Amino acid sequence: MTETLRDQGAGASPGGVQSPARTPVLELRNVSKRFPGVVALDDVSFDLFAGEVHVLVGENGAGKSTLVKLLSGIYQPDEGEILMDGAPIVLRDPHAAQTHGISTVHQELNLVPHLDVGKNIYLGREPMRAGGVIDWSALYRGAKEQLLRLNIGLDPHHRVSTLGVALQQMTEIAKALVAEARVLILDEPTAAITAEEAEQLFQIVDLLKAQGTAIILISHHLEDATRVGDRATVLRDGRYVDTVPMAGTSHRDLIRMMVGRDLTQQYPKEDIPIGAVALEVDGLTRHGVIEDISFQVRTGEIVALAGLVGAGRSEVARAIFGIDPLDGGTIRVAGQEVKIGTPGEAIESGIALLPEDRKQQGLVLLLPVADNIAMAAPGQTGAPRGLLPPMAKLRTARRYIESLKIKTPSPRQRVMYLSGGNQQKVVLAKWMLTHASIFIFDEPTRGIDVGAKVEVYRLMNELLRGGAAIVMISSELPEVLGMADRIMVMREGRIVAEFDHASATQEAIMSHAAAQTHEVEEAAA
Amino acid sequence: MTSRTSTAESTAVAGEQRRIRIGSVWATFGPLLSLIILSLLIWSQESVFMTSGNWTNIARQAALMAILGVGMTFVILTGGIDLSVGSILALSAVSGALLIDRHGWGMEAVLVTLGVGMLCGLINGLIITIGRIPPFIVTLGTMQIFRGVASEITAGEPISFLTASVPNFNIFGTRNLGPFPAPVIIAFCTFVVGFLILRYTRLGLYVFAIGGNETATRFSGVQINRYKLAVYTFMGLCCGVAAVMLSSRLNSAKADFATGEELNAIAAVVIGGTSLFGGEGTLVGTMIGALLMAVIRNGLTLMHISAFYQQIVIGAVIILAVLVDQLRRRKS
Numbered sequence: 001m002t003e004t005l006r007d008q009g010a011g012a013s014p015g016g017v018q019s020p021a022r023t024p025v026l027e028l029r030n031v032s033k034r035f036p037g038v039v040a041l042d043d044v045s046f047d048l049f050a051g052e053v054h055v056l057v058g059e060n061g062a063g064k065s066t067l068v069k070l071l072s073g074i075y076q077p078d079e080g081e082i083l084m085d086g087a088p089i090v091l092r093d094p095h096a097a098q099t100h101g102i103s104t105v106h107q108e109l110n111l112v113p114h115l116d117v118g119k120n121i122y123l124g125r126e127p128m129r130a131g132g133v134i135d136w137s138a139l140y141r142g143a144k145e146q147l148l149r150l151n152i153g154l155d156p157h158h159r160v161s162t163l164g165v166a167l168q169q170m171t172e173i174a175k176a177l178v179a180e181a182r183v184l185i186l187d188e189p190t191a192a193i194t195a196e197e198a199e200q201l202f203q204i205v206d207l208l209k210a211q212g213t214a215i216i217l218i219s220h221h222l223e224d225a226t227r228v229g230d231r232a233t234v235l236r237d238g239r240y241v242d243t244v245p246m247a248g249t250s251h252r253d254l255i256r257m258m259v260g261r262d263l264t265q266q267y268p269k270e271d272i273p274i275g276a277v278a279l280e281v282d283g284l285t286r287h288g289v290i291e292d293i294s295f296q297v298r299t300g301e302i303v304a305l306a307g308l309v310g311a312g313r314s315e316v317a318r319a320i321f322g323i324d325p326l327d328g329g330t331i332r333v334a335g336q337e338v339k340i341g342t343p344g345e346a347i348e349s350g351i352a353l354l355p356e357d358r359k360q361q362g363l364v365l366l367l368p369v370a371d372n373i374a375m376a377a378p379g380q381t382g383a384p385r386g387l388l389p390p391m392a393k394l395r396t397a398r399r400y401i402e403s404l405k406i407k408t409p410s411p412r413q414r415v416m417y418l419s420g421g422n423q424q425k426v427v428l429a430k431w432m433l434t435h436a437s438i439f440i441f442d443e444p445t446r447g448i449d450v451g452a453k454v455e456v457y458r459l460m461n462e463l464l465r466g467g468a469a470i471v472m473i474s475s476e477l478p479e480v481l482g483m484a485d486r487i488m489v490m491r492e493g494r495i496v497a498e499f500d501h502a503s504a505t506q507e508a509i510m511s512h513a514a515a516q517t518h519e520v521e522e523a524a525a
Numbered sequence: 526m527t528s529r530t531s532t533a534e535s536t537a538v539a540g541e542q543r544r545i546r547i548g549s550v551w552a553t554f555g556p557l558l559s560l561i562i563l564s565l566l567i568w569s570q571e572s573v574f575m576t577s578g579n580w581t582n583i584a585r586q587a588a589l590m591a592i593l594g595v596g597m598t599f600v601i602l603t604g605g606i607d608l609s610v611g612s613i614l615a616l617s618a619v620s621g622a623l624l625i626d627r628h629g630w631g632m633e634a635v636l637v638t639l640g641v642g643m644l645c646g647l648i649n650g651l652i653i654t655i656g657r658i659p660p661f662i663v664t665l666g667t668m669q670i671f672r673g674v675a676s677e678i679t680a681g682e683p684i685s686f687l688t689a690s691v692p693n694f695n696i697f698g699t700r701n702l703g704p705f706p707a708p709v710i711i712a713f714c715t716f717v718v719g720f721l722i723l724r725y726t727r728l729g730l731y732v733f734a735i736g737g738n739e740t741a742t743r744f745s746g747v748q749i750n751r752y753k754l755a756v757y758t759f760m761g762l763c764c765g766v767a768a769v770m771l772s773s774r775l776n777s778a779k780a781d782f783a784t785g786e787e788l789n790a791i792a793a794v795v796i797g798g799t800s801l802f803g804g805e806g807t808l809v810g811t812m813i814g815a816l817l818m819a820v821i822r823n824g825l826t827l828m829h830i831s832a833f834y835q836q837i838v839i840g841a842v843i844i845l846a847v848l849v850d851q852l853r854r855r856k857s
Contacts, residue, residue, distance in 0.1 A: 363738065378727045386726055
């Protein structure tokens with residue numbers, strides 16, 4: 001589909017081929033890092049030249065974040081060495097990494113929300129006047145300059161907490177510039193921003209690259225790698241697989257290297273007979289958030305809500321599930337109108353919500369697998385009213401661990417130690433225990449490995465075969481196109497278009513999702 | 526998944542597993558180990574420490590902190606705090622004593638003491654849930670209010686010689702059941718009730734879940750407010766139980782009863798390894814924490830070290846306990 005189009009279009013940027021005579025800015029030589037019971041990095045080498053974007057790809061647990069933490073001074077290697085301009089260096093702590101000119105923009109941004117942009121950019125490096133007084137005018141002037149260098153017309157007096165994720169990221173990048181970073185590490189920068197914002201970010205990356213900054217990019221989205229990457233290094237199970245130029249490397253090649261096999265069927269859509277209307281919403285309205293949302297979902301059917309972040313998709317899910325109050329509209333389950341004011345009432349109506357933020361909204365990370373599964377419907381474990389003996393919890397959990405193939409050493413394991421895919425299965429088990437018939441999946445595969453994604457899709461198929469109906473909210477268009485029977489496109493709180501499985505294309509969905517059609521086309525090119 | 530991935534994953538999981546097991550064993554046995562070492566240390570200095578008579582003494586001292594600690598563990602596990610427990614204790618104690626002293630009530634007054642405790646806890650819970658005010662603020666306020674009410678209704682005067690009207694009133698504080706003093710039995714029973722609730726009921730699960738992640742718990746359809754109310758009411762009940770025990774032991778009740786006792790209860794919980802952020806902790810730890818504080822006080826007294834030094838040592842122990850816990854967490 002469009003993926004292949006993009007493959008050909010991008011990645012042809014210059015600088016992909018490095019002359020062997022140049023010394024890399026940064027080099028890792030045969031680095032290993034062990035934790036009790038696990039080898040996180042095993043004999044990995046990596047190099048980075050000035051003016052290039054080197055992408056790190058691999059599944060969760062492949063060792064990407066360990067490598068980043070070695071470079072940002074959070075971990076120290078057990079074996080091997082780190083070289084800068086050909087000379088070995090030791091990065092004892094994050095401060096040492098910064099003084100060597102290595103700045104990292106972590107996925108969880110490290111800004112002080114209550115301070116303004118300028119103070120954040122200069123945090124710890126405030127320009128001083130004589131007598132130990134901060135030179136505020138120099139600070140804001142400098143901050144403004146750094147932002148302009150990145151083509152951002154942002155007033156440095158804005159409080160960081162009032163900014164969106166994208167602008168916060170750019171503030172972090174400006175902060176790195178003040179720290180005179182020669183190496184900039186971007187860890188999953190596109191995970192929480194829209195496609196347009198990502199494009200803006202990539203333009204900044206291009207700019208910095210042209211100015212000679214060496215950039216390491218970690219991303220789940222292979223599209224990002226194609227858009228800005230010069231070379232890619234693939235890691236798998238903590239081992240080095242290969243380093244390839246992005247030009248001439250397809251997503252399929254990268255995925256094969258990441259998972260170690262050809263992933264033939266990424267979207268295992270099945271032909272499942274579609275039955276009666278399971279959920280019908282009519283005119284759902286929450287002023288200023290969602291307007292007049294109406295759609296039906298039948299048993300055996302996946303209806304996707306597509307659109308940009310902020311289009312109101314998650315808000316529809318929250319309204320149906322009784323988290324946010326409605327200003328108008330009706331909800332019918334299996335033909336019967338239901339009043340839903342709390343999640344408890346939604347559950348009684350047979351509705352389940354797998355929220356977009358698994359760790360914040362879906363799970364109690366400190367609690368064991370068994371407790372998380374029992375949480376929404378303790379009565380279904382067979383325990384008498386009010387009680388919940390450990391045996392009942394564990395027995396129920398074991399049943400789901402087996403049927404959903406949840407990889408955990410024991411039902412007593414805390415969910416925080418499970419991989420993203422297995423955590424999602426625990427959330428699903430929790431809702432299967434409530435005997436829900438309508439499942440709302442909000443970003444079902446966010447932060448999940450390529451391999452585990454397929455497992456989630458297969459579980460969706462199983463739910464459908466069992467007579468369930470699914471509403472899927474997803475920002476990953478290939479996923480929407482691959483799994484949904486019908487697609488509703490949302491923009492600014494309204495449903496603006498509807499497609500069926502056969503007629504939908506990535507371009508058509510995007511042109512409806514984004515107000516300015518031409519910008520989207522530019523982003524795709 | 527390829528076979529290689531799954532092996533790597535299971536080794537990783539096994540490694541984590543081992544670390545967790547060591548971690549949780551340390552969480553429970555760390556305080557216990559300090560308790561044992563400390564006891565041996567004191568014993569080597571003062572042989573009278575290891576007599577059954579002295580241990581009865583220690584257990585009696587620990588009983589008050591233990592009873593309040595049970596309720597406080599629940600509250601802290603949900604991510605809350607209750608600063609008003611000392612005041613609730615005083616108010617419920619004087620309420621029961623007034624009925625005995627001025628209105629000729631008999632043993633039924635004990636039920637009123639328990640009831641007043643629960644009511645105070647319920648009031649805390651209602652303000653916290655309906656008003657959406659942080660527990661710290663709410664109970665900081667009610668700490669003053671409940672103490673004020675207790676002083677007002679007694680005009681600040683102690684109510685003494687309760688056994689004069691109800692001869693059996695002292696059974697909760699001074700009698701023994703076999704070798705065990707009544708306060709120790711009461712503390713033990715409170716502990717058992719708390720333990721069973723935490724382990725075998727939905728309330729128990731939700732106490733941990735609310736403290737671990739309130740949003741996810743709410744999104745699971747749990748009626749958070751109802752369970753928070755239950756927790757603060759249970760805390761109030763524990764204060765009522767402690768009030769009965771204390772007024773029975775002292776054969777009197779007074780509005781300045783148990784001043785500052787909330788801090789001892791919180792200290793016992795924290796020394797016992799319960800996280801002040803909620804979601805993690807054990808009742809067994811709290812019991813050990815209470816015992817540890819009583820042992821330190823008792824040992825220092827036996828060694829003729831002044832009460833001022835005792836304060837310094839107890840303070841240091843609280844910080845040390847949390848420091849050790851932090852180091853353990855940082856490692857895992």
